[in-house]
Amino acid sequence: MEPPDYFVGTIFPKEFAPHLGEFIVYFSAMETEMNHLIWHIAGLSEQSGRAVTAAIPYYVPRATLLERLVETNVTLEADKKKLIKLAHEFVRIADYRNRVIHDEQVWYSPIHKTVGIFRAETAFKPQGPTEVSIEWLNWYSGLSIAVRFRMQQYRLQNSNWLLDEHFPWHDKPLPVPQKTTQVQPKQGKRKAPPQSSQG
Secondary structure, eight states: OOOOOOOOOOOOOOGGHHHHHHHHHHHHHHHHHHHHHHHHHHOOOOOHHHHHTTTOOSSHHHHHHHHHHHHHHHHOOHHHHHHHHHHHHHHHHHHHHHHHHHSSEEEEEETTEEEEEOOOGGTTTTOEEEEEEHHHHHHHHHHHHHHHHHHHHHHHTTTGGOOOOTTTTSSOOOOOOOOOOOOOOOOOOOOOOOOOOOO
């Protein structure tokens, strides 16, 4: 097996790059639709809506705002449940994005082609890793697309909003990738990034 080509000074394989890029693009599009949905449910003009959502840069408060607007402004219980589920899925995806961007890269498994990343506070509060692989990035990209289109369907009153069988997916959901058997390394035993040469 040919060893992977890493980004310089990291254990992050370069073959992940296009999949990571796609995920970030799809997340951004979903986040934009989330803002439009908030404006719509709040009954705000675009200008007023932008003033509101621009003042809430963090994803959890924004999802909380959506949930509260749904509870007060949406009449049908079925719609409420689905919109709140979308808010929860938005948080789930946004949290994964934050983990990928901000967490410490600790190990790479060439067998599973997976990077294990840990929050900084893991040294003080033990917790398992977030796993990053092409399969996980593609799964979160697919979920981002599905959530975005579901938000858009409600906002535009598209009849596909009523299709509930695989909600929030439209068709059969992508299978959730399996986590590997990697265990959390003890403090002070974390694997150093490989040395890379440029050229």
